[in-house]
Amino acid sequence: MCFLNFALTIALLCAVRAAQIPIQTLATGTVGVDSAWSDLSALPGANATGQLIFDTVNSLLQHWPNTRYRNGHNIIPGSVPVGTLLYHGRANNSLPTVPEWTATDPEHAYGFCGGAPGNDTNIGCWQLTFVVARPLKVLYFDGSSAANMKAGAGGTQDVQDLLVWGEVDHARWIDERGRINGLCEWGREFGIEGYVRMEMDFEIMICDFTVGVELLAADFLAAWWAHFITPPLWDPASQSADPGSTRPRPRPHPRNNSEPPAAALLRFETIRAGSWHNRYPGETRVVLDLSRLVSFYDTALVPSLIPHRAGLERWDHRAQNISAADLAAVTERLRALLASTSESSSAGSGVDWKTMYRVVVDRYAERLELLQYLLNTTTTETAAARGKTIQGQLRVMLTPYTLHAARPVVGGPAGDGWAAPVWRGCATRHTAHIHASAALSARLTASERLLLSALDETGREICRVVVRMWAAGVRAELDSVIPVAANAEDIPHVVEGWRADANALMQWLDWSVWVKCRPACGVEEMCYLPTWPYFGQWTGEREKGDDTEKAPPWKRPQPRCIRLFEPYSPL
Structure with a gap:
C-alpha cells in the first residue's frame, strides 16, 4: 500500500511538471554567451576600485577592518535611533554648552571621567549619560577617523579635514576643538546633529546637547583608577572651550613596564568594549543610509586620486591628494544628497545594499579560505585524490550556476568557452533583477549606482577565478560530474595554477574577515x-612613519x- 501511494505521488508530480509553463528568467540558460564573458583569463583593470568600495562598504561601523585600514574613504549620512544611550566623561555635572564628544559604550567614556580630588580617599569623577529622544541626524566617517595621527604618519582624518577646512593641514593634526566646531558649523545647514567616528571604540560628536538628546543621569563615579595613576591617564592640557571637558589627547603609551596595573586595566577595558563591534554587524546603534554614500574611491567622481594610489599598498591610500576640482565635486555631491534627506523625499531604490554585500561575503569567505588551506598544506594523499577534493569544493561554489549543458565537447572548440555561461550566471545572479527592471534602475541614486557597479565588479572577478579553476579541474579529469575531458592536463600543473589563482583572488579582495590570530x-x-593610540612597544625602529627602514x-x-x-x- 505504501509503495502504491509513493508511485502515485511520483506519477502526479511528473504530470504536474509536464503541464507547467516555463517561467521567464532574467538570465538565460542557453549555452551561447556574448563576448564579454568569453575570456576567463581577462584580469580586472589596474586602477579598478570596485573591490575597494565593496570592502569598505561591507566593513562600515566594524571596528576590526577600520582598525586595520584606518585611512577612511567614505562619508555616509545616518541616524541614531531613539532610546540609544550615550556617555560623556567630564570634570563636573554641567550640561555641555559647546559641541562635545560622547561614547557609545561607558567603558570608553570612563577614561575621560574627571573631577577635582577631595581631601580624603574618596576620589570621584563625573560621567553623564544621555538618551536619544528622537532620531539623531549624523554623518559617519569610516576608518579610524577619531585617531589623531601626526603629520605623515597616516591619513585618518583626511576626509573630515577636507570637508571642514578644504585642505589637510598637518599642523592641525591635534586640533580637535577646531575640528568639531568646524564640522558642526558646516552641517548646521543640513540639520546634521552629530558626527560618528572611531578610535579605540566608537564615538558620536554631539553639536548641541539641548537638541535631540536628554540628560538621563549625572553620576559622580568612584574613580578607583585615580589612586594608582600618576600622571593622569589623559593629558589635562585640554583645548576645549568647555571648562568641564576632559577630551584632550591621550598620553603616549609607556615604553617600559612601569605602567600601573589600574591604568592597564582601564586601557584594556576600553579596547575590549571596542572589540564588541569588531565584526559584522558592527556598531548597530548607528543606522546608515547607503543610498547617500560618498566615496573617495569613486573614480568617476574623484579621478585625481587614481595616480596617487598607483603602486601603493592600501595602507598608504590617502584622500589628501585630491585636486581642488574633485574636492568641489565631492562637496557638491554630498550637499545635494544631504539636501534631499527631507522626510518627504524617497529613500533611494529601497535595495538593501548592506545585506546584498553581506550575502556575497557569507557565500565565499569561508569557502575561499578553505580552498587556500587545501592548496597550501602538505598531505599524504596522492595528487589526484587531493585534486578531486579541491575540485569538489570548486563545484560546490558553482552548483547553483552550473548548467547541465556546460561541459567541454570532445573534438569541440579549444579553450574554456563552454564554461562562460557558468561564469555569467554566477557573476550576475545577485544583481540581474536590478539591471532588468527599468523602474528599479530609475530609482537608483548616484550612490546606489556606485554600489551596484562595485558589487558587479567584485562578483565578476570572484566568479571568473572560481570558474577558471573549476574548468581547469574538468580538463584534468578531476570532476566527479564531468569525469571525462579532452586533452587531460597534468595534475601538478593544474594545482600550481589553482594556487596562484586563489592567492591572487584573495589578495585582490583583501577581506579583513581573513585576518585573525x-x-x-x-x-x-x-x-x-x-589600535590607536596603543601601538605597543618595539625596539630598533624609528617612529617617523614613511622614512623608517x-x-x-x-x-x-x-x-x-x-x-x-x-x-x-x-x-
Missing part, C-alpha cells in the same frame, strides 16, 4: 589588532593574542 587565542585571551607595528597592524586579565599584555 593563528593559532586561535586561548580562553584567557582575545585577538587584538594594534622597517615599518613599525602601527604601520601594517597584525593580529596577536593578549590577556583578558592581569597581568595584561603590552598593547
